[in-house]
Amino acid sequence: MPRVLHIVADGEPGGGTTNVLALLADLRANGGFELAFAVQRESYALGVSQRLGVPAYGIEFARTRVPFVAARALAQVIGTTAPEIVHVHGSRAGFFLACAKHGAAFPRVVYTVRGYHFLRKPVVLRELAAMAERFAHERADVNVHVCGYDQALAERWHLLPAGARRLVIYNGIEHDELPRAADTDLRRIAFLGRLTYQKDPLLLAEIALGLDAAGYRLRVIGGGDMEDVFRARLRALGLESRVELLGSLPRKEALAALASAGALVLPSRWEGLPISPIEAMAIGIPVVAANVSGLPEIVESGVSGELIDAREPAPYVAAIRRLCEDASYRARTLTAAAQAVDAKFLRARNLEAHVRLYESLLAGRATR
Secondary structure, three states: OOEEEEEEOOOOOOHHHHHHHHHHHHHHHHOOOEEEEEEEOOOHHHHHHHHHOOOEEEEOOOOOOOHHHHHHHHHHHHHHHOOOEEEEEOHHHHHHHHHHOOOOOOOEEEEEEOOOOHHHOOHHHHHHHHHHHHHHHHOOOEEEEOOHHHHHHHHHOOOOOOOOEEEEOOOOEOHHHOOOOOOOEEEEEEEEOOOOHHHOHHHHHHHHHHHHHOOOEEEEEOOOOOHHHHHHHHHHOOOOOOOEEEEOOOHHHHHHHHOOEEEEEEOOOOOOOOHHHHHHHHHOOOEEEEOOOOHHHOOOEOOOEEEEOOOOHHHHHHHHHHHHHOHHHHHHHHHHHHHHHHHHOEHHHHHHHHHHHHHHHHHHHHHO
């Protein structure tokens, strides 16, 4: 049975990690491949993969500043597991694996990008990060993007070598793993994600202020490196006791907390293809999100949710109020959202695409 080693550097709860773990679970259930997993040691994902019955290897990614330390550790895992295919997820792990790749006998490499972050860096760091991305893409046999936006961005920045094999595989959800919207409080609005610069928690605080003035309350599900900044901003706005802060929760509990909300708000600065709005749409929760990156591939504004162009709170509050106060518009939106999920974002589709990809690589290696 062919062996596939999956690698992700960030093993903490979040969209990218959730998607990789879901793929591991689906591949294991499919039964066509032997699997192994390399991830940040002592992380959430390491424990989940072990419970799935997938052999897991902990590597120090988070505090590694010299890439060849992690690259050497990855080479050792590859030597131990002897995979035919290595599937690496995310820029950090992709670069470390590229540093480890040597020789024609190295396994075939699939590199899945889960959002590009280098555009927000200062000029010098941006150019260095773009060089690292080019290096990772050049060392891959197939480059996968989780949304068309990221693939177009890669082409615009000349990150992909000429003739490189590339494709888009959307993230997927499984209906049976999700709760249904229940005990809905239309006056409670949820944010589900990490409180990081990418998600713009300062704008989220201003949205909370506008919601509070309109008689709504914000529920925040998730933590992150800007949690203290977010709390300080809430105190300054007089909202500390008016916003419900649940912190980081296991996925099942986080989704249960989302399922009773009137809407999901996501004011991100950028995204790849985030999983939380797809999950909300499948659960039966309307989405109001920033019109950035891959989000228009999930939400059709005015049809299956609302996308906001402005980086200010008022349009978010207005869109949320419309979805929560106009019952017929809300019903039409939720119907269109459910149809969009079934058409594009099911885990069965994601699994099928990956199996086809792996089989094509194995066939190519046999004839090489």
